[in-house]
Amino acid sequence: MREMAPLIENECLKIVRRRRFTVIVAILLAILGVVAWSQAQQLARRQNRDWRIDLEQRVARYENRLRREGINPSWERAMRAELARLRYHLDRGIDPELPTAPFFARGFANVGGFLLLPLLVAVLASDIVSAESAEGTERLLLTRARRRWKVLASKAAALFIFTTLTLVVGGAIAWSASALFLHPGGWDAPVFTGFVFRDGGLVVEQARQLPLWLDTILAYGLEWYAMLCVASIGLLLSVLFRSSAASIGTMMAGLIAGTILTRMSPDWTAGKYLFVSALPLADYYSGQAPPYDGMTLGFCVGLLGAWAAGSLALAFAIFTRRDVV
Amino acid sequence: MEALPVLRAQHLSKTIGRRLIVDDVSIEVRRGEILGFLGPNGAGKTTTIRMLVGLIRPSGGTVEIAGHDLRSDFEAAMRKVGCIVEGPDLYRFMTGRENLEHFARMIGEVRPEEIEAVAATVDMAHRLDEKVRTYSLGMRQRLGIAQALLGGPDLLILDEPANGLDPAGIREMRELLRGLARERDLGILISSHLLGEVEQMCDRVAIIHRGRLLTSGPVSELLTRTDGWLMQVDRADAAASIMRDRGLEVARNDGWLEFQAGRELIPNLIEALVREGIAITSVQPRKRTLEERFLDETHGETV
Numbered sequence: 001m002r003e004m005a006p007l008i009e010n011e012c013l014k015i016v017r018r019r020r021f022t023v024i025v026a027i028l029l030a031i032l033g034v035v036a037w038s039q040a041q042q043l044a045r046r047q048n049r050d051w052r053i054d055l056e057q058r059v060a061r062y063e064n065r066l067r068r069e070g071i072n073p074s075w076e077r078a079m080r081a082e083l084a085r086l087r088y089h090l091d092r093g094i095d096p097e098l099p100t101a102p103f104f105a106r107g108f109a110n111v112g113g114f115l116l117l118p119l120l121v122a123v124l125a126s127d128i129v130s131a132e133s134a135e136g137t138e139r140l141l142l143t144r145a146r147r148r149w150k151v152l153a154s155k156a157a158a159l160f161i162f163t164t165l166t167l168v169v170g171g172a173i174a175w176s177a178s179a180l181f182l183h184p185g186g187w188d189a190p191v192f193t194g195f196v197f198r199d200g201g202l203v204v205e206q207a208r209q210l211p212l213w214l215d216t217i218l219a220y221g222l223e224w225y226a227m228l229c230v231a232s233i234g235l236l237l238s239v240l241f242r243s244s245a246a247s248i249g250t251m252m253a254g255l256i257a258g259t260i261l262t263r264m265s266p267d268w269t270a271g272k273y274l275f276v277s278a279l280p281l282a283d284y285y286s287g288q289a290p291p292y293d294g295m296t297l298g299f300c301v302g303l304l305g306a307w308a309a310g311s312l313a314l315a316f317a318i319f320t321r322r323d324v325v
Numbered sequence: 326m327e328a329l330p331v332l333r334a335q336h337l338s339k340t341i342g343r344r345l346i347v348d349d350v351s352i353e354v355r356r357g358e359i360l361g362f363l364g365p366n367g368a369g370k371t372t373t374i375r376m377l378v379g380l381i382r383p384s385g386g387t388v389e390i391a392g393h394d395l396r397s398d399f400e401a402a403m404r405k406v407g408c409i410v411e412g413p414d415l416y417r418f419m420t421g422r423e424n425l426e427h428f429a430r431m432i433g434e435v436r437p438e439e440i441e442a443v444a445a446t447v448d449m450a451h452r453l454d455e456k457v458r459t460y461s462l463g464m465r466q467r468l469g470i471a472q473a474l475l476g477g478p479d480l481l482i483l484d485e486p487a488n489g490l491d492p493a494g495i496r497e498m499r500e501l502l503r504g505l506a507r508e509r510d511l512g513i514l515i516s517s518h519l520l521g522e523v524e525q526m527c528d529r530v531a532i533i534h535r536g537r538l539l540t541s542g543p544v545s546e547l548l549t550r551t552d553g554w555l556m557q558v559d560r561a562d563a564a565a566s567i568m569r570d571r572g573l574e575v576a577r578n579d580g581w582l583e584f585q586a587g588r589e590l591i592p593n594l595i596e597a598l599v600r601e602g603i604a605i606t607s608v609q610p611r612k613r614t615l616e617e618r619f620l621d622e623t624h625g626e627t628v
Contacts, residue, residue, distance in 0.1 A: 003433060006430035006431070006433065007430070007431065009430060010427050010430055010431065013419075013423075013427070014416065014419075014427075017416075017418050017419055017423075018418060135414060135416070135417070136411070136412060136414030137414050137415065137416055139380060139410045139411065139414065140409075140414065140415070140428065140472065141431075142379070142380060143378045143379065143380065143403065143406070143408050143410065144403060144428065144431040144432065145399075145400045145401070145402075145403040145404040145431070145432060145476075146400065146403075146431055147399055147400060321382070323375070323380065323381040323382060324375065324380040324381065325372075325375070325380075325381065
């Protein structure tokens with residue numbers, strides 16, 4: 001570890017000096033700023049409406065229905081869930097039809113995990129090795145008294161550090177940009193999660209009520225895991241290709257082609273083994289149906305882990321053995 | 326007792342696909358000496374150098390640096406080497422100092438003073454805080470050498486260090502390397518195709534052609550190992566025909582007759598010419614430049 005730390009420091013320094021992370025933060029600021037602004041426009045249009053009376057009426061309606069007997073138990077659960085959410089908003093004085101800043105930040109894990117975050121991670125990963133071969137610095141880097149696996153391990157570590165930072169900074173920007181226009185608080189709002197799709201229907205038995213902050217941590221945690229897998233695959237591509245453009249191009253083509261395949265051809269069941277179909281972990285966690293049957297959250301986590309482990313093993317095998325010409 | 330060579334490469338070979346790129350090349354470099362590694366482009370020079378520093382895995386043979394086997398003891402061996410392989414490609418988006426700090430961190434135990442010291446050695450201290458992007462090629466060459474000197478190596482391996490330098494830059498580089506070999510007792514291996522430069526800088530040369538080592542030895546020995554003679558006479562045509570009668574091959578060059586003959590034949594030849602009334606103004610052994618020697622060695626094998 002004593003000799004690894006300086007190597008990792010080197011790799012982090014190079015990512016910063018190449019301004020890769022600056023570009024990522026700029027993209028996040030631009031996109032999240034525009035989305036938060038458009039939410040604010042929505043807010044402005046609704047300003048005059050008295051949502052409080054409306055909300056009180058909806059709460060009363062749910063309470064009346066729940067007093068009746070013989071309701072389907074799963075309906076009852078769903079109604080209680082909705083009632084708890086509405087009551088929370090009524091108590092805090094927050095319009096339930098408008099997202100709060102924490103809710104916006106939480107939603108970013110789902111929306112971003114689909115294409116934006118994987119692409120940003122691909123930007124980080126794609127040239128982490130290939131830039132060294134393209135610029136000729138690989139020859140200096142590998143003729144130092146450090147074995148090649150240590151050099152690649154330091155690059156992987158730096159990549160994972162900045163992947164993590166991308167997610168954390170993304171979440172922070174999502175919250176702070178939306179906090180300019182939306183209600184900034186409400187981290188303890190109740191959230192219902194754990195809906196499962198089975199036999200073509202929504203199963204609510206396993207749904208649980210969580211505070212928003214815990215739900216957010218869980219969603220970001222899953223997304224973090226998924227992004228580390230993307231980073232591992234990106235690292236392999238960066239080892240394979242000598243040019244950064246080729247490696248980022250392949251990554252983008254893979255992400256986009258994979259997304260199209262999984263969404264457009266549900267009959268091609270082998271598609272469930274593509275890493276792209278398992279990528280929106282946060283989406284599946286919050287109840288969105290995966291494109292293929294049998295893709296439980298556990299299956300997706302395992303599949304991504306296998307892709308990541310395979311990519312890392314191949315990247316190390318190639319990098320430590322190949323001739324540098 | 327002679328010291329262990331700081332670099333000892335034995336029977337190196339490299340096959341890529343079915344092509345034998347380097348064939349049984351053995352090289353030694355001792356402390357304090359500069360070895361010139363010569364060969365035309367495509368002769369296997371760069372492949373050999375890459376095998377010496379672990380960038381390419383040899384198909385056969387071993388490399389030992391300061392007694393450490395490069396394969397089994399990579400880190401200990403590489404700690405003793407500083408190198409530039411094919412151009413000083415440093416990180417252009419960082420300053421000279423950041424580059425040196427970057428490579429120092431890969432070595433460990435390098436003090437900040439040492440960075441200043443290596444920069445001063447190559448006369449780059451005043452430009453150290455500018456981005457490498459703004460450097461001239463000569464400055465990048467020098468920073469490359471500074472980088473190679475970090476960590477106090479016993480051996481420098483420099484691939485074409487004079488490439489792209491102007492004559493003044495080449496002279497500067499030559500003096501710098503000579504000084505390093507002498508003062509720090511470093512072994513230096515330089516590859517080059519600028520033979521004139523190597524001739525003035527190196528103690529020994531090794532010539533590689535088509536993947537095989539053709540010859541190696543001290544520069545002085547390679548230059549005088551010759552049977553060539555030059556002669557100046559008043560009647561060149563007559564003299565040439567007498568020589569041809571004796572089975573010698575003669576060439577006319579700028580008023581000089583140039584021929585190959587063993588030293589023992591010379592007095593006899595002079596006597597014969599004098600007998601024919603030819604006035605001889607000068608006879609001398611032809612000293613060849615390394616370049617001519619190099620062309621001789623590779624003659625007939627070039628395509």
